Amino acid sequence: MTQHSGSSFGAPTSSIPRRKMLKFSLFGAVGLVLSPAALTACSNGSKTALAGGQEAVALPAFAAPVKPTPTLPGTSDGVMDVYASFPMNGPVTVKDVVGDGSEFEFLVMTYGQPAPPLEENAYWQILNKELNLKLKPVMVPYADFPQKFPAMVAGNDLPDVVSVPVNMTVNRLPELAKTQFTDLSDFISGDAVKKYPNLAGIPPYAWKNGLLNGRMYGVPKTDPVFGGQMYTKPDVFEKAGANLTPKSLEEFEESMKAVTDPKAGVYALGNPITDFILQSYGVQNKWTQASDGTFTSHFESEQFIPAIEKMATYYKAGYFHPDTATLEKTRRDSLFRTSKLAMTYDGNRAFGIIADDRNLVFSMMPSFGFDGTATPTYWTGKGAYAITMLKKTTDEKKIDQFLKTMNWLCAPFGSKESFIASYGQEGTNYEMRDGVAILTERGQREQDLGFAYIAGGPQVLVNPQGAPGVDAAIHAWQTSVIPYLAEDPTAHLYSPTQNSKGASLEQGMTDAITAVFLGRSSSASLKSAVSTWKSNGGEKIATEFAEAVKA
Amino acid sequence: MSRSTETRPAWMGKPTPFASVSRALGIVLMCALVIFPFLVVVSTSLATQTEIDRNGGYVIIPTEISFEAYRQIFNGTQVTRSIIISVGITVVGTLFSLTCTVLAAYGLSRKGSLFQKGLLTFVLITLLFGPGMIPVYLMVKNMGMLNTYWALIIPGAVSAFNIIIIRGFIQSIPQEMFEAARIDGASEWRVLWQLVIPLSRASIAVVGLFLAVGYWNNYFGPLLYLTDTDKWPLQLLMRSFVLQNNISSTAQQIPGMVRPPQQAVQMAFVVISTIPILLAYPFLTKHMSKGMLTGAVKG
Numbered sequence: 007m008t009q010h011s012g013s014s015f016g017a018p019t020s021s022i023p024r025r026k027m028l029k030f031s032l033f034g035a036v037g038l039v040l041s042p043a044a045l046t047a048c049s050n051g052s053k054t055a056l057a058g059g060q061e062a063v064a065l066p067a068f069a070a071p072v073k074p075t076p077t078l079p080g081t082s083d084g085v086m087d088v089y090a091s092f093p094m095n096g097p098v099t100v101k102d103v104v105g106d107g108s109e110f111e112f113l114v115m116t117y118g119q120p121a122p123p124l125e126e127n128a129y130w131q132i133l134n135k136e137l138n139l140k141l142k143p144v145m146v147p148y149a150d151f152p153q154k155f156p157a158m159v160a161g162n163d164l165p166d167v168v169s170v171p172v173n174m175t176v177n178r179l180p181e182l183a184k185t186q187f188t189d190l191s192d193f194i195s196g197d198a199v200k201k202y203p204n205l206a207g208i209p210p211y212a213w214k215n216g217l218l219n220g221r222m223y224g225v226p227k228t229d230p231v232f233g234g235q236m237y238t239k240p241d242v243f244e245k246a247g248a249n250l251t252p253k254s255l256e257e258f259e260e261s262m263k264a265v266t267d268p269k270a271g272v273y274a275l276g277n278p279i280t281d282f283i284l285q286s287y288g289v290q291n292k293w294t295q296a297s298d299g300t301f302t303s304h305f306e307s308e309q310f311i312p313a314i315e316k317m318a319t320y321y322k323a324g325y326f327h328p329d330t331a332t333l334e335k336t337r338r339d340s341l342f343r344t345s346k347l348a349m350t351y352d353g354n355r356a357f358g359i360i361a362d363d364r365n366l367v368f369s370m371m372p373s374f375g376f377d378g379t380a381t382p383t384y385w386t387g388k389g390a391y392a393i394t395m396l397k398k399t400t401d402e403k404k405i406d407q408f409l410k411t412m413n414w415l416c417a418p419f420g421s422k423e424s425f426i427a428s429y430g431q432e433g434t435n436y437e438m439r440d441g442v443a444i445l446t447e448r449g450q451r452e453q454d455l456g457f458a459y460i461a462g463g464p465q466v467l468v469n470p471q472g473a474p475g476v477d478a479a480i481h482a483w484q485t486s487v488i489p490y491l492a493e494d495p496t497a498h499l500y501s502p503t504q505n506s507k508g509a510s511l512e513q514g515m516t517d518a519i520t521a522v523f524l525g526r527s528s529s530a531s532l533k534s535a536v537s538t539w540k541s542n543g544g545e546k547i548a549t550e551f552a553e554a555v556k557a
Numbered sequence: 558m559s560r561s562t563e564t565r566p567a568w569m570g571k572p573t574p575f576a577s578v579s580r581a582l583g584i585v586l587m588c589a590l591v592i593f594p595f596l597v598v599v600s601t602s603l604a605t606q607t608e609i610d611r612n613g614g615y616v617i618i619p620t621e622i623s624f625e626a627y628r629q630i631f632n633g634t635q636v637t638r639s640i641i642i643s644v645g646i647t648v649v650g651t652l653f654s655l656t657c658t659v660l661a662a663y664g665l666s667r668k669g670s671l672f673q674k675g676l677l678t679f680v681l682i683t684l685l686f687g688p689g690m691i692p693v694y695l696m697v698k699n700m701g702m703l704n705t706y707w708a709l710i711i712p713g714a715v716s717a718f719n720i721i722i723i724r725g726f727i728q729s730i731p732q733e734m735f736e737a738a739r740i741d742g743a744s745e746w747r748v749l750w751q752l753v754i755p756l757s758r759a760s761i762a763v764v765g766l767f768l769a770v771g772y773w774n775n776y777f778g779p780l781l782y783l784t785d786t787d788k789w790p791l792q793l794l795m796r797s798f799v800l801q802n803n804i805s806s807t808a809q810q811i812p813g814m815v816r817p818p819q820q821a822v823q824m825a826f827v828v829i830s831t832i833p834i835l836l837a838y839p840f841l842t843k844h845m846s847k848g849m850l851t852g853a854v855k856g
Contacts, residue, residue, distance in 0.1 A: 119797045120786035122633050144784045147797050150777075157694040157781055163703065165784075271613075336820055337614035344610040451633065 062220035063191045066199035071207035071418035071463070072097070078481045080466070084231040084386075084491065085484040088477045089419070089468040091442040092428065096420040099204055104410045105139035111165035113144045113158070114456035115151045115174065115392070121454040129430035129452035136426055137414060143456050148174075159186070167408065169394040169460040170224070172215050175509060180500055183218040187395040191222045193405055202413035204423075207463045214498045215390040224393025225412045227462045231386045231491065232354040232484060234281050236371035242272065242348040250369065254378030255286060255316060262325040265348035275320075276327040276338040276347045278523050281385060283313045286376045291385040291494040293548075299555055301496065301548040305515060305536045309376075314522050315529045316376075322525055331524055354387070367473045370483040373490050383492035394460040415461045419468075427458055442470045501550035507543045515539050598831075602626055602824035609820050626821035630829065635794065642706075643773060643791040644833070650710040650772040655765050657715045659757075662723035663749050683717045690781070697782055708782035709775060709790075719764045726760040727753055762844030770834060795826045 074096070076087035121143070124130050134141055144165050146154045151174055158164050164186065170176055192198065199206045208228055216224030243250045248264035249257055262274035287309035294302045304310060320326065327333060327347065341347040343366060373382040396408045417423035425443075429436040435449030445453075467477045501508075518535030521527035536544075572580070597615050603626075604612075604619040630636050664670050665677050688696075693712055702708040730753065738748045754761065776792035783789060 116797070119794060120635065120789060122635060123787050126634065143786070145786050147780070147793075149796070150780050153690065153777070154780060157691055160691045161694055161698045161703075163698065163784075336823075340610045340614050340820070346613065447632070 062217055063222060064196040065210045065213045065217065066194045066208065066222070067197050067206060068208075068210055069200065069203065069206040071099075071204065073418055074420040076466070078478060080481075081485070081488070083488050085481065085488060086230060086464075087419075087466045088481050089466055091470040092425060092468060093420045094425075094441070094443070096422050096425055098423070099417045099421045100410075100414045100423055102410070104137045104414050105407060107138055108140065108407075109142055110137070110139040110167065110411060111142040111144060112167035112169060112394070112457070112460060113146065113155075113165050114169045114459050115148050115171050116145045116454065116456045116459070117148055118454040118456075119451075120145050121452055121456070127452045127455070128434040129449065130455055132426060132431045132435075133455070133457060136423070137411060139411065141455070141457055145456055164397055166397045166399075166404075167394060167460070168397065169227075169392045171392045172226075172388050172390050175505060177505055178502070179505070180218045183221075183223040183395065186398055187223050188398050188405060188408075189221045189223060190216075190225075190396070190405065190409070193409060194225075195222050202409050204413045204416040204418065204463065205409065207418055208416060209389070209464060211389040212464075215388055216393045216395075217498065218500075224395045225409075225416075225461045226390035227392045227394070227460060228464050229387055229389055229391045230354055230465055231389060232487070233385045233387045234351055234353055235483070236279070236282055237342065237350050237352060238369050238371050239342065239345050239348050240367060240369050242345050246348075248348075251372055253374050255283075255374075255376045256378070258286075258374070259320065259323075259325075262320060262348075263323070266325050268324065271346055272348065273327040273346070274325040274348050275350070276330055276333045276341055277351055278321075278326075278330070278520070279317060279351045280314065280519055280523075282351055283317050283376075284309065285383045285385060285490075285492075286374060286380075287313045288375065288380050288383050289313065290383060291492040293494060293496045293551065295495040295555070299552050301551045303539075303544060303548065305539060305544070310536075311529055311532050313376075314519055314532060318523050318525060318529070321523055331520070364471060364473050366476075368476065369479045372483060372486040382490050384487040384490040386491050386493050388494075388497045392460060412461045415458070416463045418463055419466050444471070496551045499551050499554040501547045501554065503543045503546045503550055508547065511539055511543050511547075514542070598824045598827050602821050602828050604821055606821070614820055623821070626825035627829075629822055630798070630825055636791070636829070638787070639789055639791040639794045640829075642788065646706055646709055646775075646790055647769050647772040647833075649706075650714070651765055651769045653710055654714045654716075654719075654768045654772075655761065658719045658723060658764060658768075659749075659754065659761060661715060662720045662727060663753055665720065666724045666727040667745075680717045680720055684721075694781055703782055704784050704788070705782075706788070709772075709778045713771075713778070719768070722764055723757060723760055726757050730756050759844045762841055766837070766841050769837065773830075773834060791830055795830050798826045799823045 073087070074089070074093045077090050078088035080087040121127055121130065124134075130141060142165075148171075151171070155170075155174075155176065159182065168187070170179070176182065194202070194205060205225065208226060211231075212226040212228040213222070215226045216222055218224070238250055240250060242248075242265050243261065246264040246267070248261040250261070252258040252261050265272065266274050284304065289304050289307050289309050292304050294304070294307070296302065321330070327338075327341065329337075333341075335352075338347065338350055342350040343363075349371070373384050375382045394412065396405060399405065414423050415427065417427070429443050429445060430449055430452065432438070432443075434446070435452060436443045436445045438444070467480055469477055496504075515535060518527070518532055522529050522532055597617060600616045600619050601609060603622050603624070604616040605621055605623045605625070608616055608619060608621065661680070665673060665680065667673070670676075697703060697708045697712060700711075702711065734752060734756075735748060738752050743751070774792055775790075776796050779788075779790050779793045780796075783793075
């Protein structure tokens with residue numbers, strides 16, 4: 007899954023590990039993962055001026071949930087709480103019966119194999135029992151979602167509950183929401199959400215993703231604010247005597263040079279680092295909004311071409327693995343694990359994969375300015391992985407049951423509900439070792455149900471099986487980049503051209519960047535690539551974003 | 558060297574030792590190019606994660622054999638069930654398609670059949686204009702076939718291309734044989750069953766093989782039409798394994814458990830899904846080559 011919508015070659019990508027999806031999301035509402043802007047705009051349930059042609063309704067009011075004391079506390083601007091393990095015997099947050107025994111069919115995009123059938127799936131059975139519902143997943147593999155979803159829409163075959171990943175391009179989503187899904191505004195906007203206390207624990211920045219046409223249509227699954235990051239292998243750096251925390255591109259290059267040892271098959275990197283370099287130059291997150299309301303793409307920034315040129319010099323110097331152009335993620339991860347790559351640039355979910363490997367010690371490189379004095383940026387994500395919507399209905403009982411189900415699913419970290427959703431049934435899905443619940447192999451397989459992907463509050467870091475100190479290192483890194491957080495001002499705006507042509511336009515730029523990076527074209531070609539991008543739709547996208555803000 | 562030898566084309570002459578060696582090397586190289594990827598796939602599926610990591614993602618000959626990936630795949634009933642489903646769809650689909658195709662081809666090959674020309678034109682038009690994904694989806698839905706196996710068989714059961722191939726073969730059967738059968742009192746059905754089908758065995762086998770491979774490899778139909786994951790055939794399940802590599806991201810949390818090698822799981826699935834086709838080919842090779850050569854020497 008692309009964290010940064012593929013705008014540049016090297017944007018971090020990572021398949022979503024279902025385990026981490028479960029852990030991060032279900033280990034609920036703790037660290038108030040709020041960006042300052044989001045807090046200012048929305049924390050009191052104030053009305054927002056988002057796209058849609060009308061004044062937007064108030065976002066659901068935020069009420070911080072009660073949380074267990076973390077080992078390392080997070081902060082209100084995005085640093086995640088760290089826990090040594092999942093607390094046992096947590097409080098019950100949902101006291102009423104959630105469902106009425108009816109079927110709860112939900113469409114979910116998955117990254118895993120389908121879950122075993124109900125009769126063989128203890129996890130599914132316990133969820134059905136706890137919720138008093140008959141959960142029925144309609145699973146669509148992520149690679150096939152763009153084909154399956156339109157067909158289901160055309161055939162009017164969408165199930166009652168539909169979860170749409172926010173980074174997945176769905177044509178005319180606002181219009182689709184208006185015609186196909188239930189407007190939940192009257193039930194969750196502002197203080198109304200307090201009827202569902204766990205939903206009130208979802209931070210406003212995540213709710214923004216559910217705001218379409220100025221109305222609340224979706225319940226989000228909250229994501230950390232962090233986008234891509236530079237993972238490092240301290241053992242490789244230590245062996246080479248290289249600096250793990252460079253303060254400028256010059257020092258960064260020295261480190262790359264030190265760790266690269268072609269004879270031993272060790273290279274600094276195996277994938278392009280466009281976003282990382284652009285951020286060191288202080289380039290804003292994809293788009294910049296001027297005071298007059300106009301938008302400018304980062305492709306048009308002064309630093310764009312110098313940054314790509316700089317990255318190309320690293321490739322030319324031989325710091326990148328020779329197979330970088332074709333190195334797929336699986337192999338790149340293998341090389342990183344075995345210290346054949348000193349660094350890898352990947353999405354925030356990647357630490358979900360590697361943080362649970364006791365044998366893998368890694369750290370993350372803090373942000374730095376290109377010349378040692380400039381202020382870098384750190385690009386944040388959209389704040390949610392997906393939004394989940396209810397098919398159009400006026401039946402308030404049905405809407406209430408949907409929201410109650412979401413409320414159960416969004417139970418905060420440490421609660422009984424989040425424990426059940428994360429671990430299932432003792433004996434079959436998990437077992438206790440030294441006071442820590444450990445999922446069994448069966449437990450892991452059965453959670454492929456996808457139910458936990460559809461909604462959730464803020465995530466926490468809890469990796470009892472990970473290498474000692476890794477969670478603390480992640481926490482320290484998160485703290486270090488907070489001052490540089492840069493939001494994409496268009497993250498929650500809708501542009502029809504971006505929706506229909508955005509992917510191909512981005513691909514054109516990616517190809518141009520790749521050509522320069524690999525030395526196949528001169529950096530001058532980027533100028534014409536940007537011109538082409540603008541004339542083929544980039545300019546129109548900028549105009550549409552500006553109109554969306556005014557609307 | 559005699560004059561006749563000098564004028565003899567190169568391929569008719571006795572090969573020189575150099576030419577023989579070169580030819581042998583060429584054949585070995587070609588075989589290696591075909592066999593090597595299979596070897597890597599099988600070897601990687603049997604390798605440990607450590608070895609896969611050490612070799613940068615692929616293994617040619619594993620030093621330690623591990624069946625962990627296969628154990629992971631066959632853990633539970635999903636894969637076994639999906640194999641049975643795939644076999645069922647392939648067998649039923651191939652038989653159904655072959656029946657429809659042969660009947661259509663025979664009818665369209667016989668001059669004087671009712672609406673022969675019109676129907677032939679209609680069939681040929683489908684070669685030029687294929688239906689879009691959503692129209693087919695809507696048709697399947699309106700016929701009540703969503704979430705049924707028929708949705709994987711009926712919409713693609715008859716291919717104009719296959720009809721043309723078999724029709725061409727039937728047309729190449731001498732007219733006198735049809736006339737002789739008629740004089741002997743054979744009905745159309747008998748002519749088809751006892752004359753046309755036995756003589757067209759090679760082309761039917763080739764088309765049958767193409768159809769079987771098509772049904773076996775089909776993942777997109779099941780993706781679109783089957784909402785119930787219990788009904789997923791092997792290829793769709795394999796896609797979820799191969800593309801999503803989810804096993805390693807979960808299993809590594811279990812202390813003491815061998816972390817299932819991500820790459821190995823992918824490769825093991827490829828092996829599992831390839832075996833049935835590999836097993837089917839030897840039985841059809843004879844017909845395949847005959848069918849392929851049919852028409853090659855015709856003027």
